[in-house]
Amino acid sequence: MPRPGPRLRLVDVAERAGVSLATASRALAGREGVSEEVARHVRQVSRELGYVANPYARTLAGGASSTVGLIVHQIDDPYFSEIASGVLQVAAEEGLLVQIAHSGRDPENELRQLRHLIAQQVGIILIAGSGYDDPRVEAEARAELAGFQRSGGRVAVIGRHALGVDAVVPDNEAGGRAIGAHLLALGHRRIAVAAGTPGLTTVADRLAGVTAALAAHGHSPDDLAVVHSDFTRDGGRVATERILHHHPESTAIIALNDAMAIGVLSVLRSRRIPVPERVSVVGFDDVSVAADLAPSLTTVRLPMTEMGRMALTLALKPRSTRPRRRSTGHTLIVRDSTGPVPAPGG
Amino acid sequence: MPRPGPRLRLVDVAERAGVSLATASRALAGREGVSEEVARHVRQVSRELGYVANPYARTLAGGASSTVGLIVHQIDDPYFSEIASGVLQVAAEEGLLVQIAHSGRDPENELRQLRHLIAQQVGIILIAGSGYDDPRVEAEARAELAGFQRSGGRVAVIGRHALGVDAVVPDNEAGGRAIGAHLLALGHRRIAVAAGTPGLTTVADRLAGVTAALAAHGHSPDDLAVVHSDFTRDGGRVATERILHHHPESTAIIALNDAMAIGVLSVLRSRRIPVPERVSVVGFDDVSVAADLAPSLTTVRLPMTEMGRMALTLALKPRSTRPRRRSTGHTLIVRDSTGPVPAPGG
DNA sequence: CTGAAAGCGCTTACAG
DNA sequence: CTGAAAGCGCTTACAG
The missing domain is CATH 3.40.50.2300 (Response regulator)
Structure with a gap:
């Protein structure tokens, strides 16, 4: 069992496996240029030791950031907490971390959160929730996202169009x-x-x-x-x-x-x-x-949890030339709150 | 307006302000050893340029991590989403990032998430949700948290005792x-x-x-x-x-x-x-x-949103020798679902 | 296929 | 009070 103590570094794994730092790095990243045999051995040793890479060092060195930033209007609104739940599910499966930020349904604040996440160098940005009619705000958001994507970031949105990125589109x-x-x-x-x-x-x-x-x-x-x-x-x-x-x-x-x-x-x-x-x-x-x-x-x-899953899944795929759109589908659920129109005067 | 482009680094700010890297770092961190005048100038320049520190570099270099890890049983349960909302409020005020992880009410999984968060080197860990009767699980969690705190991490929990850390205790x-x-x-x-x-x-x-x-x-x-x-x-x-x-x-x-x-x-x-x-x-x-x-x-x-706020606020204070406890208070809200016992045979 | 070395952008002793 | 330099733990050209 990995017990708390001086943190294990990649050199420790490399040493123990009898290879160089570079080889160990490649083996664990699954990058090519390592014989399958060596790679397997390194991974084995890493597992035994309970090694977990330092994400700060990894990202700083130019590796892909494994954290996804999720912007929601308000996390305690069930619509968004169900979406977040779907995002967390996929993130757990993929070993990603999820950072959540509130926009509070304020376009300016959303822009601020967006810039903050970009500055934090998250690898993936997900924005959930309705867009705004204001062309200026949407244009600014669009520009930020385009810049983020140019520098390798991945983006997907839920419930917005006009952002020029992959989108999950509610019906x-x-x-x-x-x-x-x-x-x-x-x-x-x-x-x-x-x-x-x-x-x-x-x-x-x-x-x-x-x-x-x-x-x-x-x-x-x-x-x-x-x-x-x-x-x-x-x-x-x-x-x-x-x-x-x-x-x-x-x-x-x-x-x-x-x-x-x-x-x-x-x-x-x-x-x-x-x-x-x-x-x-x-x-x-x-x-x-x-x-x-x-x-x-x-x-x-609307399948909110599934929408969260779809969005992160979309963002995880290699970027395509044109933005992709996934429709959510919808189902009318008839329950007890609707009935025939009352008779006039009734 | 800060527009996307080659990322601004601390050297850029230092250069522009006419000081060394070290001085710029100290000035922005609010550390002492810089004349108030120089510090003010550096901060001014930084603001004008729209500089945001690279959190990966900062943390790697030994600075305090500014991200808080929040473990909840399930984010789409209103109890937890309201708590999360409170945490996000305080985090936004303090310029912190919040990472959320699910434990799914599974003690083993909670332990796994906890270790993951520690491995990710978050600065603060918040755990919300009931503890478990299982002494082994609680002991392991306790040990992890103790180790995390020894290496400078801060911890607060909501709704658990027996973890030996600062706690918000629901009534x-x-x-x-x-x-x-x-x-x-x-x-x-x-x-x-x-x-x-x-x-x-x-x-x-x-x-x-x-x-x-x-x-x-x-x-x-x-x-x-x-x-x-x-x-x-x-x-x-x-x-x-x-x-x-x-x-x-x-x-x-x-x-x-x-x-x-x-x-x-x-x-x-x-x-x-x-x-x-x-x-x-x-x-x-x-x-x-x-x-x-x-x-x-x-x-x-129970004041869930406030409980989230309290927990992060507690964790932000300097650590005390003994764990602190904050009681939440409670209010009985009598509405329409309770009434007098029915008459026998009625 | 493998390794030695540079470099990512910060912080923090260590000198001055 | 201020600065030059080392170092955090990785990844990735560059050689071999």
Whole structure:
């Protein structure tokens, strides 16, 4: 058992194996230029001794950094913690370290975190979470990432486009359409949307899907009452208050993520407005608690953990000439929070 | 604006400031041995140039590592993601990087992650989550941490004792007592406990609190039906099935964390057993969704985000001769899932 | 295939 | 207070 003590260095392994430092380094890195026999022996000795390379020395000497930087809006939001969990899984399998940073849904702060990670010389950068409508911010982020890639860094993003890098693309628009179609099929015509911050592309994309569904069925977008607020539970509460006040005729409320949906349900419950008898509610994401709300939440499932895995897996592949895109797919999960439109006057 | 390009090194700053490498290093590190005037100038130049030290070189050269390693059972469990959020807050304030690793509630794996972090030479190690009853595992962890501290590392843990390091100690026992007293006051006598894995100290401590409350009120611990299962939502489901089958007379179920409580509520709902009219339910932790369940969950609030902050703050202080302990406090949050014991035969 | 040597970008004794 | 130099533990041309 490797017990704490003076740290083992590569020279120790080399000495013990009876080879030079250079050979030992090559053998452990799996680089060519070493006979298979010698390489095997070195690895064997290394294992016996419990050697672990000093990552600082390795990286400083020009080896690839084995740490991945992950930027999320907020780690205690289930959407992001599930993504992070997927990233951690793959990282553990690959022997990588994961550094996590908060952007706090603030584009300037995200840029700051991004630069910090680059300055720290992580090998891989993953950015999760909606992009911003602001072209200037996106252009700056794009430039930073391009520079990072030029110097050998690898990048993948989740839920953003327009960054010119490999991307895991959630089915936001298609999911929105599925929700729209579902409510239309139930007879709903007066639909309100509790939408997140207007500047987020995720909000825009999901909303576009809903609108497209209405249009496809010959309905005017005017049937849709869109109320913007924060993309959080409390934002959902605020939006709902406004919807009940300004659009009391609504028979369904679409929350553009589950966090907002939780806020929507919370207000409806405290107002004793029965769901779905009087108002149907839909979310988006299918965070794990969605099934346990009361009523259980109809929502669009995105495979968050898998998305985290996909992103790191993408970043681990050799870079291609053009950015790759992986679509996540989606599933409409119909639960108890949606039902047929109430009879008029009922 | 610092734009990507050939990376700025400390020599560049030194040159530009007209001082030697050594002086520049000292000035930026805030070490003494530099005139305040020169130091200020160097810092000024550094800032203008947008210099960020290469952490690999710095650490390799013997400087303190500015990365903190955080081990959690599972990052997508709200308990841990809220703690992580607190850690990230303080880290951002202090300019530290945070590496997160999963232990997956497996003692062997936790040990592996711990050694990995030490091998990576992080400067600070934080371990969150219940300890294990297994003396061998705890002894090994203790030895690793002692060695790490001897070589200058700093450590703090959340929710474990017996590790001989600074600790943030959740009010598990007192919280358990508060729950017991609350149910007793409501007239409950037949109480079941959906307890997590037996080997976890958190489970033992919370359970001890509940038992103590019963004893304090002159009740025998035999009144308590304890069912062990996983410390998760699904564990809560399994435990509830068993409780309903083997202890159908129970009028209250105490889940030893909120995740289990969510599972408890889920089974009761699907069996159409009214809460709290027929059975009262209590959780522990007060994860953010607890207030939004239906019925909203009575639980003991632990300040998770603050606990994360406390742990890193503790670790940042100079080490003391004896391990420090910070108690978290707790608050019983009474919501809708608990009520008076049903009338017999009612 | 293998090894001696330079170099990565810092920090820290050691002199002055 | 300040600087020249050694050294941290690796990787990678460069020779052989």
